[in-house]
Amino acid sequence: MRKKNILIIIICFWAANFMSCDDILDVEPQGKLTFEQFWQSNEHAVAAIAGLYSYLGSTAHDLKTANMSATAISPVESYVYWGDLRGDLLAVNPGKYAADQVNKENIDNLNTAPGDVTTKFTQFYKIINQANQAIKYIPGIKSKDPAFTDEKELMGEAYFVRGFVYFWLARTFREVPLVLVPSESDVQDYNQPKVTMDALFDQIESDLETAKTSLPVWYDNQVYSRCRATRYTAMAVLADVYLWRASLTNDAGVKSTYYDKVISNCNDIIDSRKYVLIPGVNYGSIFTQGTSDETIFESYANSLLNNQRNNLRSWFTATGFWLVPNNVDELFSYTTLADYRSAVPPAGPVPEKGAVVSYSPSSRYIAKYSSNTNDARWIYYRYPEILLMKAEALAHRYEDHPDRLAEAADLINTIRSRAYGISSYPKVMPSTTYEMDNAILDERARELIGEGKRWFELVRFATRDNFRHKELLVDRVLASVSGVQQLTLAPRLVNQESWYLPLNADALASNPKLEQNPYYN
Numbered sequence: 001m002r003k004k005n006i007l008i009i010i011i012c013f014w015a016a017n018f019m020s021c022d023d024i025l026d027v028e029p030q031g032k033l034t035f036e037q038f039w040q041s042n043e044h045a046v047a048a049i050a051g052l053y054s055y056l057g058s059t060a061h062d063l064k065t066a067n068m069s070a071t072a073i074s075p076v077e078s079y080v081y082w083g084d085l086r087g088d089l090l091a092v093n094p095g096k097y098a099a100d101q102v103n104k105e106n107i108d109n110l111n112t113a114p115g116d117v118t119t120k121f122t123q124f125y126k127i128i129n130q131a132n133q134a135i136k137y138i139p140g141i142k143s144k145d146p147a148f149t150d151e152k153e154l155m156g157e158a159y160f161v162r163g164f165v166y167f168w169l170a171r172t173f174r175e176v177p178l179v180l181v182p183s184e185s186d187v188q189d190y191n192q193p194k195v196t197m198d199a200l201f202d203q204i205e206s207d208l209e210t211a212k213t214s215l216p217v218w219y220d221n222q223v224y225s226r227c228r229a230t231r232y233t234a235m236a237v238l239a240d241v242y243l244w245r246a247s248l249t250n251d252a253g254v255k256s257t258y259y260d261k262v263i264s265n266c267n268d269i270i271d272s273r274k275y276v277l278i279p280g281v282n283y284g285s286i287f288t289q290g291t292s293d294e295t296i297f298e299s300y301a302n303s304l305l306n307n308q309r310n311n312l313r314s315w316f317t318a319t320g321f322w323l324v325p326n327n328v329d330e331l332f333s334y335t336t337l338a339d340y341r342s343a344v345p346p347a348g349p350v351p352e353k354g355a356v357v358s359y360s361p362s363s364r365y366i367a368k369y370s371s372n373t374n375d376a377r378w379i380y381y382r383y384p385e386i387l388l389m390k391a392e393a394l395a396h397r398y399e400d401h402p403d404r405l406a407e408a409a410d411l412i413n414t415i416r417s418r419a420y421g422i423s424s425y426p427k428v429m430p431s432t433t434y435e436m437d438n439a440i441l442d443e444r445a446r447e448l449i450g451e452g453k454r455w456f457e458l459v460r461f462a463t464r465d466n467f468r469h470k471e472l473l474v475d476r477v478l479a480s481v482s483g484v485q486q487l488t489l490a491p492r493l494v495n496q497e498s499w500y501l502p503l504n505a506d507a508l509a510s511n512p513k514l515e516q517n518p519y520y521n
Contacts, residue, residue: 039137041145045154048134052161053227055127057299057378059311073120075127076299076378079452080315080322081118082172082501086110087454088480089328089445090366096321109485110492114505114520121172121504124165125179131165132182134158156214160229163207164237164380170200171244171456174500174517178203193513194503201245208238218274225274226291227300232272235265236296236381239389246396247464259397266390269296275383277418280340284357287368290377294384301375312369312376316450324359324366324449325480331445335426339419341446351421358449366450384418384447387411388440395436396464405430412443419446437461437472459499467496495519 038044061074073081084090112118135158141148169176177192178200212234219225239262246258269275276293278286286292290301302308315321332342338354340346343361345354356367369376391408398404413427420426428443430436444457462473474493478486492498497519508514 039133039141041141042148042150045134045138045141045148045150048130048138049154049157052127052130052134052158053300055123055130056161056164057301057310058123059315059378061123071117072122073117075123076310076312078118078121078124078168078172079378082168083452083456084450084454085322086477087458088476089324089449089454090322091325091480093321093323096319110489110498112501114502114508114516116504119501119504120506121169121176124169127165128162128179129182131158131162132180135162136182152214153216156211156216156234157229159207160211160215160234160237163204163211166200166204166207167237167241170197170204171459172501173503176200176503177511177514191511191513194515197248201241201248204241205238205245208234208241212238223291223300226295226298229297232269232274233297233381235269236386239265239269239386239393240381243389243392244460246393247460250466256397259393262393263390263397266386266393269383269386270390275386277383277415279352280346280418280421281352281354283340283418284355284368286382287357287376287379288371290375294382295377295379296381296383296386298377298379301377303373303375309374310376310378311374312378313371313374316366316368317370320363320365322366323364325364327480328359328445328449329361331442337420337422337425339446340421341419341449346421354421358446368450379451382448384415385444385453387415388444388447391436392440395430395433395440399433402431405433405436408436409439412439415443415447434469437469441472441476462499463496470494470496473499 038048056075058074059076061072061077080090085092135155138151138155138158142151166176166178174197175194178195179192180203183190211229212231215229215231215234217231219228219230242258242261242265246255246262249255249258275296278292278294282292286294290298299310300308301310329343332339332344338344338346338351340351340354341358343356343359345356347353358368359366388411391411394404394408394411409428409430413425416425416427417423428439430439441457441461444453448454458473458476462470474490477493478490481489497517500517500519502517502520503514508516
């Protein structure tokens with residue numbers, strides 16, 4: 001109980017004060033206070049791990065004010081800018097930005113330059129450094145604190161966070177430096193070259209598989225089981241990683257092995273019965289109240305506990321900086337039935353009346369994060385995504401196989417059943433793998449809009465089978481912009497090298513071993 005109280009107090013402290021990575025990791029050189037006095041006890045290890053989760057969910061920086069290029073970008077902002085604004089479901093609200101900022105920093109025009117703040121990955125390497133410290137020093141605590149019994153689980157959390165962060169970096173930049181030791185002194189060589197995407201994914205897979213065997217299956221505290229990594233959290237990320245690995249290889253045997261691993265991890269999560277789809281009428285509570293029965297991994301916030309608030313409401317809602325383009329309406333227009341996830345939810349009495357959650361039809365703002373207490377949750381993985389990832393793996397592991405396509409369709413229809421709240425909802429019935437791809441991408445859009453997923457899933461689908469179906473990305477993104485913008489964007493989109501961001505100019509200037517990504521040379 002003492003350990004649990006310490007962890008929650010630390011989480012509350014960090015969240016309440018919007019503490020950034022700068023406060024811990026910008027102090028260098030890190031001397032005896034950190035390495036000789038800190039890593040002494042169970043409490044120290046728990047504090048370090050709690051800090052990792054706080055950093056991952058940080059909304060502390062605000063790049064919409066002052067000089068954007070001189071401002072750091074927080075992890076959650078990165079999730080939005082890297083994962084959503086380059087896709088077809090979210091766009092910058094020009095009325096909220098200065099004109100020069102829109103032109104210079106607006107990542108959704110796919111014209112990001114190395115000098116733009118949206119290319120900075122500083123905060124992620126600070127998280128990696130903290131994880132590297134934990135991996136190095138936690139094993140030595142037992143000799144100093146005989147009461148230390150949680151080494152395996154805490155090490156699992158450190159490996160999980162490191163693998164999770166590198167997964168974000170690999171999908172965003174393709175090639176970045178791989179750093180596996182902590183920064184400890186001025187004599188270390190911090191200039192590391194970038195490594196290949198395959199090398200990054202090898203390490204990501206290794207870290208997450210290690211975490212999978214080390215993490216607890218579940219925590220006694222319900223909140224911990226949603227906000228800290230469990231064995232099922234590692235499985236969820238691994239399923240995502242293996243989908244990516246399958247899309248990146250042209251070796252049929254290797255590809256099949258990866259899809260089998262996706263299916264296996266998803267099945268373990270499904271069979272655990274730890275997660276369910278909550279009723280559609282309660283869909284909004286997933287984000288505004290948090291720790292729902294369908295959440296696998298989310299950030300923590302609670303305004304009633306030490307005033308833990310975040311910036312999600314101000315970013316997305318009535319004072320929002322981001323808009324939902326009109327093409328999203330078409331995703332919900334294939335049927336006249338009301339969808340709890342759409343701009344027009346059921347009006348009642350059957351199915352029960354729902355509130356607008358995904359986006360407002362008038363303001364075009366995302367409504368998922370409209371918590372009046374400013375403590376909405378940022379969710380990394382939810383149960384419906386597990387069903388969608390398994391459906392994707394089935395469709396490609398057994399290409400055009402009618403029985404497997406039917407099985408995949410059942411998974412999508414399970415999600416649709418919740419979305420409509422009635423038994424006579426429109427069901428998907430694809431007869432080919434390509435039709436299934438389109439069905440999955442459309443359903444992911446409806447379900448996961450505004451959750452930092454879109455660009456990455458478009459790239460994954462368009463990369464598969466040696467870029468055989470680039471149009472899965474190109475057509476969707478072009479449909480979300482005007483005719484004039486289409487003329488500008490089309491030549492960039494067809495070049496797959498442009499799908500990854502440039503390395504930041506400051507990083508290149510400070511590290512002579514780094515080479516810019518090919519598209520930006």
